[in-house]
């Protein structure tokens with residue numbers, strides 16, 4: 463029997479596919495849609511302490527090879543998502559879901575995480591260190607000093623399973639430096655990657671999104687090689703207790719297979735989910751299972767991280 467069952471942060475999931483934060487996760491209704499689809503779990507839209515309207519529209523555009531967005535962290539505020547997650551803990555206690563969050567400052571991040579720590583929430587938390595779209599706020603995880611300082615403080619009070627969402631890195635030295643920081647902490651996972659920040663897409667001599675004069679995060683087919691490189695670079699460098707979530711460029715079962723081959727324990731779907739809708743989970747799961755069956759793999763463990771290199 464071919465199974466796409468996986469584990470993350472000590473929790474068990476029937477399927478290794480889920481949404482990426484930002485897609486199909488703004489409201490309880492959208493989250494319930496992912497929950498009741500073929501996906502193994504869901505992650506919420508990244509929550510800030512309070513409701514945010516986000517950037518002016520148009521702020522998301524599908525394009526032939528992917529998407530460009532500058533949403534600016536629109537979300538309902540922490541309490542909305544936390545309340546829903548606590549409700550699900552009562553009604554579906556056998557399942558585990560993921561809360562994404564970040565503050566608009568390090569202080570706000572700590573305030574939010576302390577509220578999560580103090581709550582009855584028992585699931586996974588993903589700290590988003592990589593949003594490229596808030597004007598005037600750089601992607602946190604490109605600043606190694608700040609990232610290390612935030613994580614140091616977080617782990618003085620946060621005891622629940624915590625992962626971080628990373629931007630793509632593009633240099634081997636940066637993989638080394640980032641991994642050396644992450645390995646100091648009891649992280650449950652790192653999620654590679656958020657969109658490639660600050661791309662520009664042009665149609666008829668004009669940008670296609672309004673915020674930041676058209677600069678926005680690039681997702682979809684464009685970013686798979688970068689996503690796979692980040693998944694594998696961190697799989698090679700991080701201590702085995704820190705698992706990898708693979709995100710970026712997953713259009714087909716083969717793309718999901720490649721993320722797992724590079725070391726991912728869970729695979730998130732963003733642009734494809736936005737373009738195709740919830741049925742993408744079932745299609746991609748079936749395609750992944752067909753590849754596994756053809757290759758004689760029964761579980762993800764049979765091929766996770768087993769990328770082959772070209773030897774002399």
Ligand code: SIN
Pocket residue numbers: 484508531532533534535536590592593594595596656657679
């Ligand atoms: C956004 O809301 O701007 C996207 C979130 C992200 O890229 O982390």
